[in-house]
Amino acid sequence: MVGYLVVLLLVLAAAAYWIGRTRAVASVNGDVARLHSLPGQHGMFLALFAAGPALLAIVLWSMVTPGIEASIITDRFSAELSGMGVPQVEAFIRDARAMAFGGLVGFADPTKEAAAAVYKSIHATSTWIIWAVALLLSASGFYWAYSRIAQAYRARHVVERVLRAFLIACSVVAILTTIGIVLSLIFESLRFFQQVPFYKFLFGTHWSPQSAFTGAGTEAGAVNQDIFGAVPLFAGTLLITFIAMLVAAPIGLMAAIYLSDYASKSVRAVAKPVLEILAGIPTVVYGFFAALTVAPYFRGIGESLGLSVASESALAAGVVMGIMIIPFVSSLSDDVINAVPQSLRDGSAGLGATKSETIRKVILPAALPGIVSAMLLAVSRAIGETMIVVMAAGLAANLTANPLEAVTTVTVQIVTLLVGDQEFDSAKTLAAFALGLVLFCITLTLNIVALRVVQKYREQYD
């Protein structure tokens, strides 16, 4: 029903645009040059005031009503819901809503049907209210703006100010996203740390949250705090990242050097797209490649050498992740190497250095801060990478430095803890947010450090 209201308002806005335009032209008897603002701007002005406030009201309404409706239902049915925990109440509300408005219903019972009936009536009321409010706002906005339109009225200023406000609002979305990330991670993590002290999380060496409530000697419902030690995850993440960088750093850097200083135009015309394609392949494809091709291959090699290689070895995940990061390293390094001025190369060549000597002794030292920063960004990328490790690395948290064994990573655990149905309040799911917070902090720090390295140590050439 509200959809029709939005459409109606849009039609009204179009009509208002035309009316405003006509009125502006009429106010000067067709001599448009005498108007302060263009007729179209008067039209926009009228349209904005006819539809804008009403649309804002609808947005606000649609954000607020689900919560209000749910709270009214829980209030009315507080007697029936008194014995239930938070997840059951949520399920109850969800089912009642599904029964009222269509959707997948878990299972029906008379209480839910009653709740659904109440839901329907409340929703009908609130829909009527929003219709009335929106139409009132629209009419009054139209009336007010219509009365303003005159020869000297500065409609352009109003329209441009509104537009500018819109542009600012859009730029603020980026900040809101960051705030949203930080707040949601911090709040959920704080709830986790109420159940599990943070030192046990950060420094504990035993991780098996799947057995959170079955630990021997724990009471029913009590959280076993000793199974949330995240050190094995950090170690696993570092191990895989290290392997990935062992692959990506030399190959990516050498490729960048070759492409910027050695390659002929035709080689570059082939190699650059190859790297771009490599960068554009979705990570889930790399994950598939790692799990179904690379891991069995490494296992086979290991067997023929008499080594026992886990089928989900850190090596396979790390190597494939390294392949994924090669283009990232090479394009960042390429930028940095190209930023070194030609005069340095010429000077070095003039002293009789060969090309490789120039690169090793002049260009690389000059580009070092940029390269370090590129490597840090690559590490940050590897730490945050999810799909490859979810598909190719293990689930068991082993504290080991042996790349042939299975290790697990922070991102793998976030995914395993949150995929599937579980209640949202358990320490298990909250642990995922704590891991997310750690991940966010580490990658953010790496990015900031990378930025600082470039700013602080960059050589000034001009």
Next chain:
Amino acid sequence: MTDAIASFGAGGRPVSIHTDDAAKARLKGRYRAEAWFKWLGAGAVALAGFFLVLLLSTVVTQAIPALRLNYLTLPIDLSAAKVDPAKLDEVNYDSIAQEALAAKFPDVTRRQDKRLLRGLISTGTGVFLRKDIAADPGMLGGTVDYAVPLDDFADLYLKGLLADVGSDEAISTSVTPSGTSGDIDLTFGDNGMLALARGHGATEAENGMLTLTSGASSLLVVFNGGTVKLTALSPGANGTAIAKGTVIEALDSTAPAASGQASLRVIDTPEASRKISDKEIVWLDTLKSAGLIESRFNSIFFFTGASREPELAGVWGAVVGSFLTMIVTLAIAFPIGVSAAIYLEEFAPKNRLTTIIEVNINNLAAVPSIVFGLLGLAVFLNFFGLPRSAPVVGGMVLALMTLPIIIIASRASLRAVPPSIREAALGIGASKVQTVFHHVLPLAMPGIMTGTILGMAHALGETAPLLMIGMVAFIVDIPGGFTDPATILPVQIFMWADFPEAGFQQKTSAAILILLLFLVIMNAIAVILRRRFERRW
């Protein structure tokens, strides 16, 4: 007078430290290092290319079998006795198709074997049959030849992916059976079979008895219109060999087959290590040699939703889900991203707030994608109570993720428009807003579009954040709207890669191929836009 720098060489020429032998050796060494370095660089590029080729060829070779599916044509009895035209929905079409298959093998009588035989055709047969009858009631009333999809194991076997297809060779000796069905004895004219059985992993007892267990290759003797599977062999009198065997397909008679008339079929993969039994293989081979099996374009894969049965699983649901999600992402990220870029590039005063926004956007671009998933879970699902698994939520999460990419690309594109354009517009009396929207933005639009398409391509391949908001659910229906439960292509790939059934491995590769195809198309559009509309000032 001693000269430390120059001495005289053999020919009386002065030799300096720059031209003496040590210097020559040094120079040679330097050139060698130069060549090494160059080859190292070329090797790195070649290695990257090799990885790409390896990855793509793995995916493509695995995907090709999934593009076709084997169908079995059966004479299906749709006469009024079986199908009541008034009650089309109450008919068990599966059993009708199964009866038609059983009629092809009248010898199969044991319950276990019957079940095995039924398993050769897909469990979705009934559904297809019902749909086709509903579409064309003219099929009713008699027996029609109808092609049913084979079960995934049967399909994989026929594609040669499940077991070694085996080799056929004539037996150069006579074979005499003791019966036509059940467990029988075969007498071979010479004992060449014994050596052959040993070579195929038969276990030998002390009395010279060779047993072919399920860990050994399968030896099938085909003669007299039937097939016998050998289970044990022992040397007989006068250099003959006596074999015990189980008849899989009944023989016509107990007449001895002369030398060269019987043939031996060897399936190297032992029965224990393949997912298809000897019986099924024999049945399939019989059906195939009768010309009843044909390989067709796999339209099920392209035009249906997900399924637990590999032969019935399709990507269409995931493609639609991806499409809906991308629409939401584009509708949110494009206007907001471009507006933010315009503000930051054209209007924003240089103050603390704008600096913060700028730093913020750069940092957001580097935040791991999974963190955006956590944001979506905590804010969109738990705080705002939006539906799980819905394209609208997935689209919003991906929009937040793509936003920084679009903003950065749009800003670069706006910055590339020379100031002279702005000055000219301002000079003839345009307002700042008019300058930007009438002159700068249209000129920057190709670059903005390119950046947006690349950002969308990035979002299309993204998986991790969508796992967080429940798009990993198993959804059979094709989503019809933005709030229906849906899954998307990369998540479908992830789920299929995890399924244990062998048939899903090819499906996964084929789905990857489709995803890559979409990405290639998007990137090609971006490249074309850049080539055609990019202006150098």
